[in-house]
Amino acid sequence: MKIKTIVLGADHAGFEVKEFVKQILGKLNYKIEDVGAYVKRKRDDYPDYAEKVALKVRRSRERRGILACGTGIGASIAANKIPGIRAALVCNTAEAKLSEEHNNANILVLGGRPFNRKAVRRIVKTWLKSKFAGGRHARRVNKITALEKKYGKQGRGGHIR
Numbered sequence: 001m002k003i004k005t006i007v008l009g010a011d012h013a014g015f016e017v018k019e020f021v022k023q024i025l026g027k028l029n030y031k032i033e034d035v036g037a038y039v040k041r042k043r044d045d046y047p048d049y050a051e052k053v054a055l056k057v058r059r060s061r062e063r064r065g066i067l068a069c070g071t072g073i074g075a076s077i078a079a080n081k082i083p084g085i086r087a088a089l090v091c092n093t094a095e096a097k098l099s100e101e102h103n104n105a106n107i108l109v110l111g112g113r114p115f116n117r118k119a120v121r122r123i124v125k126t127w128l129k130s131k132f133a134g135g136r137h138a139r140r141v142n143k144i145t146a147l148e149k150k151y152g153k154q155g156r157g158g159h160i161r
């Protein structure tokens with residue numbers, strides 16, 4: 001399946017890296033759907049953007065997402081709560097490649113505080129051109145889907161310490 005559209009989202013701490021990724025994608029001729037933040041506010045909540053990106057990505061196989069927050073950690077935790085989402089926090093090109101080949105990641109998550117433009121450009125390009133390898137990896141990804149079904153309706157747990 002050819003990916004045509006990339007959905008972008010970020011909180012205040014990921015805002016700059018999102019805007020930078022938008023420039024990269026524009027040059028690569030992807031259709032971009034930016035769900036915000038549209039301006040850098042003082043404070044924003046990354047789960048709001050994670051949800052917006054995830055809901056669009058899970059609706060169509062032709063879409064993938066790129067999310068950012070300060071570390072990338074909160075946005076990936078939040079996005080991975082949504083069934084069908086495999087969000088991967090990636091820090092280098094090797095992880096970008098493997099997150100696709102092994103995990104069929106449908107959302108790439110970046111940390112924006114700080115970020116290195118050259119590294120981000122390479123990560124994004126590598127992730128976009130990498131393909132899911134299937135085979136034994138499909139078995140494992142199917143097991144992730146099975147976990148969603150097994151535990152998805154249990155509203156409690158994960159107590160805050």
Ligand code: RB5
Nearest residue numbers: 013069070071072073074
């Ligand atoms: C915001 O200060 C920061 O906590 C957020 O962007 C992210 O890093 C959370 O994981």
